Amino acid sequence: MSTVTTEEAEAGFVPKIVAFCCYYCAYSAADLAGSMRLQYPPTIRVIEVPCSGKVDSIIILKAFEEGADGVYVAGCLEGDCHFLKGNFRAKRRVAAVKKILDQVGLGGGRLEMYNLSAAMGTRFAEIALEMTRRIEELGPSPIRPETMAARAKAQGEVNQR
Amino acid sequence: MIVAEPKPIAEVAELIKAGRHVLVVGCGECVTVCQAGGEKEVEILASALRIQWKIEGLTGTIDTQTLVRQCEPEYVVELAKKAKNADIILSLGCGVGVQFIAEAYSDKWVVPGLNTTFGGGMVKAGLWEERCGFCGDCVLHLTGGICPIIRCSKSILNGPCGGSQDGHCEINKEISCAWQLIYDRLKALGRLKLLDVVQPPKNWRTARDGGPRKFVKLEAMIE
Numbered sequence A: 001m002s003t004v005t006t007e008e009a010e011a012g013f014v015p016k017i018v019a020f021c022c023y024y025c026a027y028s029a030a031d032l033a034g035s036m037r038l039q040y041p042p043t044i045r046v047i048e049v050p051c052s053g054k055v056d057s058i059i060i061l062k063a064f065e066e067g068a069d070g071v072y073v074a075g076c077l078e079g080d081c082h083f084l085k086g087n088f089r090a091k092r093r094v095a096a097v098k099k100i101l102d103q104v105g106l107g108g109g110r111l112e113m114y115n116l117s118a119a120m121g122t123r124f125a126e127i128a129l130e131m132t133r134r135i136e137e138l139g140p141s142p143i144r145p146e147t148m149a150a151r152a153k154a155q156g157e158v159n160q161r
Numbered sequence B: 001m002i003v004a005e006p007k008p009i010a011e012v013a014e015l016i017k018a019g020r021h022v023l024v025v026g027c028g029e030c031v032t033v034c035q036a037g038g039e040k041e042v043e044i045l046a047s048a049l050r051i052q053w054k055i056e057g058l059t060g061t062i063d064t065q066t067l068v069r070q071c072e073p074e075y076v077v078e079l080a081k082k083a084k085n086a087d088i089i090l091s092l093g094c095g096v097g098v099q100f101i102a103e104a105y106s107d108k109w110v111v112p113g114l115n116t117t118f119g120g121g122m123v124k125a126g127l128w129e130e131r132c133g134f135c136g137d138c139v140l141h142l143t144g145g146i147c148p149i150i151r152c153s154k155s156i157l158n159g160p161c162g163g164s165q166d167g168h169c170e171i172n173k174e175i176s177c178a179w180q181l182i183y184d185r186l187k188a189l190g191r192l193k194l195l196d197v198v199q200p201p202k203n204w205r206t207a208r209d210g211g212p213r214k215f216v217k218l219e220a221m222i223e
Helices: A006-011 A026-035 A057-065 A086-104 A121-138 A145-160 B009-015 B039-055 B073-085 B095-104 B178-188 B192-196
Strands: A017-022 A044-049 A070-075 A111-115 B002-006 B021-027 B061-067 B088-091 B109-112 B114-124 B127-132 B172-176
Touching: A017 A026, A017 A057, A017 A121, A026 A044, A026 A070, A026 A121, A044 A121, A057 A070, A057 A086, A057 B039, A070 A086, A070 A121, A086 A111, A086 B009, A086 B039, A111 A121, B009 B039, B009 B088, B021 B039, B021 B073, B021 B095, B039 B061, B061 B073, B073 B095, B088 B095, B095 B109, B109 B114, B172 B178, B178 B192
Parallel strands: A017 A044, A017 A070, A070 A111, B021 B061, B021 B088, B088 B109
Antiparallel strands: B002 B114, B114 B127
């Protein structure tokens, strides 16, 4: 994950959100959003997956471990999964990982599951905005590499005193 | 197979609190199948614990390894390299696995990450049910393949008891009366005559009441 650029640091907190997007819906919706010239925050990092059901719990946790401020999984509308039940599996996994995040103190609110179709370019942009607003409210992840480095530096200064 | 359930993360975190180099060890057998302590669950737990440590400002390492089987010394030795650097080993094996690791690495503090619950199987995806009570003297040939020891809440051999209501057990309506199941099955198979034989009190010395058990097969012994 890249570090915050000077411009970003000057502008304040810019969330880093990982979006796991199903090829058959959200990823195509992202394409459509682009064709429609829709504006949405540059806070999301889209990762194409063959199905939302491909997104395993460990992949979501790894994103957070590496310092993501938020993660969302975007799958097809319920009943429309190309692989029939992938999005239902994703929904259950997201719910399970939310519980884990609550237990470890990061908070399940940083993770969400969305459902949309390939024709919903506008919704894709809405989701990006919605998630960005939510993460902005929650603030930076306490385990962001930058936060960790700042904390280590502050700790070092305290120790020196 | 042995069915186990994960301990809550808060409890596990407390168990490894004193350690700075933790090795989370999975098992490729029963607990992989019941999705409690296989390679995937080991990685998930290790990642969750790393996140928690980072939030709490704790430093250290949480490493992982999954063995083919934790209940056999020849696989447990494969842990040697990583175990050397660990001050706490967190086993996601069943109770047997935890003990085999503790015996093999006697200088290490070994803690369990799972609660070993029962001998059972997967009824459908995500649901495991108890089927065997390990009594050491199988009676399934008398009961149409339905175990009265573990599936009857009272483990009675000449049932059902008065608590059997409409095919359900009195302790919980979601539990089927094992003796109703046995009767229905024997009736369907035309073997109700089996129930005419009154079973004598069971010899529980072959079960846990006789102390820890051993199974010896001389021809399998190399030395």
